[in-house]
Amino acid sequence: MASTIPTPASPWRIVKLSWLAIFAPARFEELERQDNVIRNSDKVPSKPAGIWSVRRAFAYSFAWGISAALVGAIFGCATTYFFQPGTFALATAASLGTAILLWATLALKGWEIQTWSGVSLTERVNAWWFRGLYWIGTMLVVMAAIWGVR
Numbered sequence: 001m002a003s004t005i006p007t008p009a010s011p012w013r014i015v016k017l018s019w020l021a022i023f024a025p026a027r028f029e030e031l032e033r034q035d036n037v038i039r040n041s042d043k044v045p046s047k048p049a050g051i052w053s054v055r056r057a058f059a060y061s062f063a064w065g066i067s068a069a070l071v072g073a074i075f076g077c078a079t080t081y082f083f084q085p086g087t088f089a090l091a092t093a094a095s096l097g098t099a100i101l102l103w104a105t106l107a108l109k110g111w112e113i114q115t116w117s118g119v120s121l122t123e124r125v126n127a128w129w130f131r132g133l134y135w136i137g138t139m140l141v142v143m144a145a146i147w148g149v150r
Helices: 011-023 025-039 051-083 087-107 121-149
Strands: none
Touching: 011 025, 011 121, 025 121, 051 121, 087 121
């Protein structure tokens, strides 16, 4: 059975893998084959089991949500202070944020790319894109909300 423990990925590796997935899919597939070899060896550290995994996921999702809200609020306050955006800008930011949230939801792949391990590079890039788009969409919606109350 395949290992269910992902190989570590730094932010730079996430960006590189995302770039390769879009612009050099053959190179990405080669890196995924290499990653599969590493994951199925004994060199990958063990991951937390049971409730600790759920708690960590809950904490990470909370941090991502709070960071999107804070960045959106800061950008909203700063742009309101410097530019005083009107109702058209508010509607544009809110619509763009909502469209990005919809895009992320519709683009998320599930069973088509699912493997037994659940941690292939393809699955992880898919999750990173989903989370990134959701973060951007949430930030834009919060920014528009700040514009609406100022």
